[in-house]
Amino acid sequence: EAGVAQSPRYKIIEKRQSVAFWCNPISGHATLYWYQQILGQGPKLLIQFQNNGVVDDSQLPKDRFSAERLKGVDSTLKIQPAKLEDSAVYLCASSSSGRSSYNEQFFGPGTRLTVL
């Protein structure tokens, strides 16, 4: 089966600019996650979707970050405006589980964002 797709793979922007990342999960996976992985740290969950509804967005900086999964399939994560500290790899993952996260997640290759 095809894996989780993400684009772009790399993005370089200047601070205060906007950027958007796209993710297409494994077909049939109802749960989609966005993580932020800063260099030297483990992934930090930003937002979790169950179909097109938000399950958890408690760690999403809502003043600048937004995410949507309108049709319950692919998803977009946006940062507006970007700050230097947003430089990180943004990972998308999907799983076949319901609201609970005890099924394994399948990760995409990530988007490496550099904010100058």
Next chain:
Amino acid sequence: AQSVAQPEDQVNVAEGNPLTVKCTYSVSGNPYLFWYVQYPNRGLQFLLKYITGDNLVKGSYGFEAEFNKSQTSFHLKKPSALVSDSALYFCAVWYSSASKIIFGSGTRLSIRP
């Protein structure tokens, strides 16, 4: 507060020797425990998980992990290391009480020939 600790940033092992990558977690309800591996320029891959039952869990690529409730640990092990095992390993814990998954900071495993 829920937390996950991987006390070693790096583990170095000679090929053929046994390896252990350590993980401890804070106690909160009944956590579900996972190990993921990240190879260079690739996404994280699932290795194994503990939900309930036998404390020794077997996973992909010959890895296994032992759940120790009294020590709140979930160490990853392999009897005989391969050079191809060199990668970044993450322990993760899902806390049902908070419906939240938390990843450790990662341990870089380096296997020398």
